[in-house]
Amino acid sequence: MAYRGRFAPSPTGPLHFGSLVAALASWLDARAHDGTWLVRIEDIDPLREAPGATQRILDALAAHRLIPDEAPWLQSQRSGAYNAALTRLREAGRLYPCPCSRSELKTHGGQHPRHCREQPDWRQPEPFALRFPVEACNGHWYDRVLGEQPIRLEREKDDVVLRRKEGFYAYHLAVVVDDIAQGINQVVRGQDLADLTPTHLCLYEALEEAPPAYLHFPVVCNEKGQKLSKQAGASAIDAATAPRNISQALTALAHRPPPDLNGAPVDNQLEWAVSHWNPERLQRA
Ligand code: GLU
Numbered sequence: 001m002a003y004r005g006r007f008a009p010s011p012t013g014p015l016h017f018g019s020l021v022a023a024l025a026s027w028l029d030a031r032a033h034d035g036t037w038l039v040r041i042e043d044i045d046p047l048r049e050a051p052g053a054t055q056r057i058l059d060a061l062a063a064h065r066l067i068p069d070e071a072p073w074l075q076s077q078r079s080g081a082y083n084a085a086l087t088r089l090r091e092a093g094r095l096y097p098c099p100c101s102r103s104e105l106k107t108h109g110g111q112h113p114r115h116c117r118e119q120p121d122w123r124q125p126e127p128f129a130l131r132f133p134v135e136a137c138n139g140h141w142y143d144r145v146l147g148e149q150p151i152r153l154e155r156e157k158d159d160v161v162l163r164r165k166e167g168f169y170a171y172h173l174a175v176v177v178d179d180i181a182q183g184i185n186q187v188v189r190g191q192d193l194a195d196l197t198p199t200h201l202c203l204y205e206a207l208e209e210a211p212p213a214y215l216h217f218p219v220v221c222n223e224k225g226q227k228l229s230k231q232a233g234a235s236a237i238d239a240a241t242a243p244r245n246i247s248q249a250l251t252a253l254a255h256r257p258p259p260d261l262n263g264a265p266v267d268n269q270l271e272w273a274v275s276h277w278n279p280e281r282l283q284r285a
Contacts, residue, residue, distance in 0.1 A: 003035025
C-alpha cells in the first residue's frame with residue numbers, strides 16, 4: 001500500500017521549534033518511504049485559534065522546503081463529514097447525548113454519573129454533548145518507536161466527548177474521520193499524543209475502518225521539562241534562519257547532520273536526512 005502521511009497542526013499560534021520538528025519527522029518518514037505527505041490544518045476550535053496562524057504556518061513550512069503534495073485541508077470545512085460519522089456511530093449504538101453541565105458533573109466529583117449513557121434520550125432538546133462509550137475497547141497496539149502498548153481506557157475515566165455542548169467537534173473525532181478520508185496509513189506525531197491513540201483506535205473499530213500505523217517520537221522540551229508549545233511560551237520559528245533551524249530540528253530527532261552539512265542549505269540537509277532516516281534512532285532522541 002502506498003505510504004500516505006501527514007502533519008496536522010492546530011493553528012493556535014505560529015510554527016515554533018517543536019512543531020517544526022513534528023513537521024520534519026512526518027515529512028522525512030514519508031519521503032524515506034517514497035510516500036505522499038499532506039498538511040491538514042486542525043482549526044476546529046475557533047476559541048483557540050490565532051488570527052492569521054494558518055497562513056503563517058504554511059509559509060513557515062514552505063520556507064523550510066516542507067511542501068505538501070496535495071492542497072492542505074482545513075477541518076473548519078469538514079463539518080458534513082463529522083456529522084456523517086456521528087450519525088454512523090449513533091446508528092451503531094456507540095454514541096449518546098449528554099446534557100450534563102460542568103456544575104452538575106462537579107457534584108459527582110467532576111465525573112460523569114453515566115445515567116445519560118444508561119438511558120440515552122435522543123428526544124431531549126439541545127444543547128447536549130455527544131459522548132462515545134469507550135469500555136468495549138481492549139487489546140494492544142503497536143508503535144514504531146514505543147513498541148507494543150496496551151489499550152488501557154481506564155474505567156474511571158469519562159466517556160469521550162466527540163461533539164461539545166457548544167456544538168464544536170472534538171479533536172478525537174476530527175482526526176480519525178479526516179485520517180480515514182485522506183487515506184492516511186502512517187501517523188507520525190509527538191509522544192504527547194500517544195496516550196490518546198487508544199481512543200482513536202476505538203473509534204476506528206466503531207467506524208469499521210482499518211487504523212494507520214503509528215510512530216510517536218519524543219517531543220522537544222524547554223529547560224523546565226515542559227513540551228514546547230505556544231502555551232509554554234515557545235516563540236515563532238524565524239524563517240530567516242531556516243538552515244540553522246533544520247540542523248537543530250534534525251539534531252532533536254537524533255539525526256545530527258555531519259559537520260559539513262551543519263547549517264548548509266536546507267535542500268542539501270534534507271536530501272542527506274532522507275537517505276539517512278532511521279526511526280530506531282528516535283528511541284535515543
Ligand atoms: N492537531 C494536533 C496538534 O497540533 C496534532 C494531531 C495529530 O497529529 O494527530 O497537537
